Every structure is written in C-alpha cells, then in structure tokens.
Amino acid sequence: MTTFDTLHLEQTSTVDRIAAELRRAVFDGELESGTPLREVALAASLGVSRPTVREALTVLVAEGLATREPHRGVSITTPQAASVRDVCCARLVLEGAGVRRWRDASPEQRDAVRVSLEAYIEGVHADASYQTLNERHLDFHLSLVGLTGSPRLVAMQADLATELKLALAQVERINRNAHDQAESHAALVQLLEDGDLEAAHAFLEQHLVDAQEEIIEALGLT
Amino acid sequence: MTTFDTLHLEQTSTVDRIAAELRRAVFDGELESGTPLREVALAASLGVSRPTVREALTVLVAEGLATREPHRGVSITTPQAASVRDVCCARLVLEGAGVRRWRDASPEQRDAVRVSLEAYIEGVHADASYQTLNERHLDFHLSLVGLTGSPRLVAMQADLATELKLALAQVERINRNAHDQAESHAALVQLLEDGDLEAAHAFLEQHLVDAQEEIIEALGLT
DNA sequence: GCTGTCAGATTGTCTGACAATCTTACAGGA
DNA sequence: TCCTGTAAGATTGTCAGACAATCTGACAGC
Known part of the structure; x- marks a missing residue:
C-alpha cells in the first residue's frame, strides 16, 4: 500500500x-x-x-x-501600552525557554534558527520590503521558541506575534535600523553557538525591552 | 462625581x-x-x-x-498522548517562569499562591468533590503562573488547564492520591518560601512529569 | 443642566431554503 | 474476491429575508 x-x-x-x-x-x-x-x-x-x-x-x-x-x-482591537509590555514580557518567557534549551534541542531545531537568521539577514541586504523584513524578523523569534520542541508554545508565540503585527500595522513604519537589528540577532545566535546560554538569555531580554519601548514610542502611547 | x-x-x-x-x-x-x-x-x-x-x-x-x-x-476533541505531553511541557515553561520570579513577584501575587494552596488543602481535608479538588488543583498551578504578573501567560496557562480538564473528563476518576498531591504542593511552596528557587523548579518539573504519566496511563494511551 | 422620548442604525436571533459534500450501501466488472 | 462506479440519505455551508432588542444621537420639557 x-x-x-x-x-x-x-x-x-x-x-x-x-x-x-x-x-x-x-x-x-x-x-x-x-x-x-x-x-x-x-x-x-x-x-x-x-x-x-x-x-x-x-x-x-x-x-x-x-x-x-x-x-x-x-x-x-486598539493596542494598549500595557498590552505591548505584556506581550514582550510573555515573549521573554517563551523565547527565553527556547534559548535555555539550545543544547537539548534537536539539530534540526537549531538549524531552523540559523536558517531563519540567514533569511532575515539576506532580506536586509537585498533591501526587501518592510513587511517582508517584519515577517522574517518575527519568524526568527518564532524559531527560538521552536527550540523547546513544543507545538503549543510555538502557537502561543505565533499569537503574540499576531498581536505585535496588529500594533505595528498602526504605525506607518517603525524607526528601526534593520541593519542593527540583524547584527543584534546574529550576536544572539553567536552566543548560542558559543554555548553561553545565560548571556544569550540576558541579551535577548535587552533586545526585547528595546523593541518594546520602540513600539510603544512609535504608537505614541505612554 | x-x-x-x-x-x-x-x-x-x-x-x-x-x-x-x-x-x-x-x-x-x-x-x-x-x-x-x-x-x-x-x-x-x-x-x-x-x-x-x-x-x-x-x-x-x-x-x-x-x-x-x-x-x-x-x-x-480527542486527547492524544502527544498533546498531554506537550501540555505538560508547556506548563513547565509557564509555571517554571513563575517559580523563578518568586522574589520579584508582588506580595499580593505570592499571597495568591498561598491562598490557593490553602484552598486546595482545605478541600482535601474536607473531602470535597472530585471536580472541586480538580478545579482547586489547577487554580494552584494557575497562581504560580500569576507570579509572572503577565495576563497573557496566565491566559495561556488557563487554556492549557482547559485542555487538561478535557482529558481528565474522559477518565471517570484518576488514580491520584489527593493527600500526596497536597503534600507535594505544600513542599513546593515551602521551597519557594525558603528561597531555593532552583530546587523548587526541579521539584515542579518532577511533579509535572509524574502528573503527565498518570494522565496518559489513565487515558489508556501509550 | 438634567431627564424623558423618539427615530434611525445595528446587532442578535429566527425561519426557511438550496447547493455542495460526505457517508453508506449496493450493483457491476476485472 | 476485490475494486470501481453509482445512487440515496444525511449533514454541512451558504444564502435570503425578517423581526425584536438594543444602542446612538437629537430634540423637547422641566
């Protein structure tokens, strides 16, 4: 058969x-x-x-x-400042869990992180559209959660990404230097490759806090 | 006004x-x-x-x-063994995040954990109905996630609890010694009160794994 | 300035209907 | 025997039209 x-x-x-x-x-x-x-x-x-x-x-x-x-x-739905903060807080928990499991993750899962990073960097270099970059950016963070190997956690992260996309759609174009972002992500992955998971986690936290404040500011909220 | x-x-x-x-x-x-x-x-x-x-x-x-x-x-929806495992894996991430933030949590949030534990223990002593105990049990775990202070994480945990309730509803009554459960929870909180967060986290992990296997067995799945 | 009332707009829900699709069973041909 | 094709019944997907309940806003009355 x-x-x-x-x-x-x-x-x-x-x-x-x-x-x-x-x-x-x-x-x-x-x-x-x-x-x-x-x-x-x-x-x-x-x-x-x-x-x-x-x-x-x-x-x-x-x-x-x-x-x-x-x-x-x-x-x-109108995005609130509190929601954005909460989404970022929740992202830290989910993505942080993935980062901490870098070693326990399967090779395929680790590769998924590398691939999504490459896709994002390639998009930046190719001067891809704002929306494409945004999509690939969120895909990268999704791949971090993928390290946990839990479909439910990935689905939760996807929901959070949806909320962020909703918020980002409200601002014409966020003042974010894509090159800096790409370098930041690359640095995060480098820390992972080096096996310094705690440093990677701390780096991720800072990265998310920065993003959070940028978004809130761009939305004109407090 | x-x-x-x-x-x-x-x-x-x-x-x-x-x-x-x-x-x-x-x-x-x-x-x-x-x-x-x-x-x-x-x-x-x-x-x-x-x-x-x-x-x-x-x-x-x-x-x-x-x-x-x-x-x-x-x-x-028919619960699958893989779903139950995934739910427990996701719970560890969410509840573990709460446990790790015990010190940073507000006094009210810590109190919520103590209160829900008391309610559960009281229910066990009072020989409350199976469903009441189940509800209070899940409430306790929910209060752990509450330590993160994130409404979205709490909502996610609530969704996971819903899935568990669906699975548990399929078995007439799970073979679980409520007294042991209550003691296990009390021990977890004691570790938190002592400030040994890593030990609490490890304890939680074991607790969740045990629960997972019990449920899968009770459902007659592999 | 506050309250009561009315018209218009919108949603919540119902009834009835029909096409598309799935399931099942059965007949026919290799 | 096993596979394929076909027909009947059941169920869903979608539609049209309708009516009551409710919200909104404006206006009159105290």
Whole structure:
C-alpha cells in the first residue's frame, strides 16, 4: 500500500477566506485600529451573506484581532501600552525557554534558527520590503521558541506575534535600523553557538525591552 | 462625581449560554470525546436556531475544545498522548517562569499562591468533590503562573488547564492520591518560601512529569 | 443642566431554503 | 474476491429575508 503523505489538499471555506482577507487588510494598514466592522457593509462589499460575515468576525474576535461589544458590533482591537509590555514580557518567557534549551534541542531545531537568521539577514541586504523584513524578523523569534520542541508554545508565540503585527500595522513604519537589528540577532545566535546560554538569555531580554519601548514610542502611547 | 466601579452587569447572549452549557457537559463527562455535535440535533434540544448553535460551535472550536472538519461537522476533541505531553511541557515553561520570579513577584501575587494552596488543602481535608479538588488543583498551578504578573501567560496557562480538564473528563476518576498531591504542593511552596528557587523548579518539573504519566496511563494511551 | 422620548442604525436571533459534500450501501466488472 | 462506479440519505455551508432588542444621537420639557 503506497502512502501519499506528502499530498494534502487544503479546503478553503468562504468564512476562512473572509477572515484571511480581513487579516490581510488589518496587517497592511488598510483598516485602522478601532474601525468598526459593520456586518451589512462587509457583506455587501464582499458579496456574501451576513451570517457568513458574522462567522468570520467571530473567528477574528477569537484570535484577538477584533473585539466584540454586545449590541455595539465588532471593531478592530486598539493596542494598549500595557498590552505591548505584556506581550514582550510573555515573549521573554517563551523565547527565553527556547534559548535555555539550545543544547537539548534537536539539530534540526537549531538549524531552523540559523536558517531563519540567514533569511532575515539576506532580506536586509537585498533591501526587501518592510513587511517582508517584519515577517522574517518575527519568524526568527518564532524559531527560538521552536527550540523547546513544543507545538503549543510555538502557537502561543505565533499569537503574540499576531498581536505585535496588529500594533505595528498602526504605525506607518517603525524607526528601526534593520541593519542593527540583524547584527543584534546574529550576536544572539553567536552566543548560542558559543554555548553561553545565560548571556544569550540576558541579551535577548535587552533586545526585547528595546523593541518594546520602540513600539510603544512609535504608537505614541505612554 | 461618584463612580460605580464595583458594579457591572454581565450581558449573556444566547451563543454564550450555549457555549457554556456545552463546556459544562464536556467537563462533566456527559459528552465523550469524539462525539459529533450535530447542529440540527443541538438546535432542537436547546430550543434555538441552527445559526445560533453554529456560532457557539465556532467558539468551542476556537477554544480547542472541539474540532471542525469541513463538511464533516464538529466533534469533541480527542486527547492524544502527544498533546498531554506537550501540555505538560508547556506548563513547565509557564509555571517554571513563575517559580523563578518568586522574589520579584508582588506580595499580593505570592499571597495568591498561598491562598490557593490553602484552598486546595482545605478541600482535601474536607473531602470535597472530585471536580472541586480538580478545579482547586489547577487554580494552584494557575497562581504560580500569576507570579509572572503577565495576563497573557496566565491566559495561556488557563487554556492549557482547559485542555487538561478535557482529558481528565474522559477518565471517570484518576488514580491520584489527593493527600500526596497536597503534600507535594505544600513542599513546593515551602521551597519557594525558603528561597531555593532552583530546587523548587526541579521539584515542579518532577511533579509535572509524574502528573503527565498518570494522565496518559489513565487515558489508556501509550 | 438634567431627564424623558423618539427615530434611525445595528446587532442578535429566527425561519426557511438550496447547493455542495460526505457517508453508506449496493450493483457491476476485472 | 476485490475494486470501481453509482445512487440515496444525511449533514454541512451558504444564502435570503425578517423581526425584536438594543444602542446612538437629537430634540423637547422641566
């Protein structure tokens, strides 16, 4: 019996497509935070029925990308300074756990870190689009959590990254020197390769705190 | 201007009530894992319309309590051995982060740990119901994560606890000596009070591994 | 300045319907 | 015997239209 494990057909329901389209619009900055997502207007624009839109909105709300207030509708979540700080605090726990397990991680997991770092650096050198760089940046941090080998922790980190993308979409372009960032990441990986995990952890903490403050400042929050 | 901060009216939509009822049924073991949740049957039983049921199911799916397969319907998630291991691994990261921050935590957060431990011990002595003990047990572990002061980490831990409750609901009653558990928890807190955080962390790791194996065995998985 | 009331807008929920898809069972051909 | 093709029933995915409950904002009245 031959197995076709490599094949898989992805089914896409209308609800999924609507949710994906809304996500894209949010991340591309087409929809500002706080924007109300009216069901009838969306249904008309997308050419689908209201219940379908409703279901897609329920999905977005569950993801935290939007907020539902009873009888007041769904609107795009507005990032708060406290949220950004909390996300960064949580990231430190997750990514820090990955860093501390560098030695126990499988070679593939360690390689994933190297690969994602390379991809990011390559993007910086190639002057890739802001969004591409952002994506690769977050992928790098995701690969750090991947060192734990825990799908759930990776999923949690992905959720946190989503929140950050939402926040970053609110600012046209964050004042961040991509070259410095790339060097910072490279230095982190170097510490890992050297086996100095505690130093790597401390470095990561500083890196995250810096990012946190930059984002808060860029958002114009306190 | 007087403020009425202590007052708040909770609005409960039909969808929320249905979701809550389904959760209760799952945790109480009335619905076995793998049970298909037919929309029409639920709508008829609950006396609501199918779209309303559908929305509630979407919520459960987002919570991970149920799984939706396209055109095949929603069914209650079946716990896998790998999931249980992963949940315990993730718990170690989250609870371990709390334990390591015992000193940096606020007095209130440390007190929350003591209070939840007391509640659990009191429940054991009072021979409280299995479900009450289970709830207080998980609350204790939640309070450990609370030491980090991060709402998101606490929410993640709560999600993990939900998954565990789902798994535990599948076994009538796990073979676990509540008295031993209570002593184990008390010993953990004692290590914290003594300030030996590394020992506490190691103790926690062993505690979680034990729990993991017990659950897997009780579920009859490998 | 505060309260009561009304119209419009929006959501929450229902009813009914139909197409797409899955499951199952059964008949036919190698 | 085993595989393939087909048909019937069940279930989901999506739609249209409708109505009550609720929120918002404006306006009148005290």
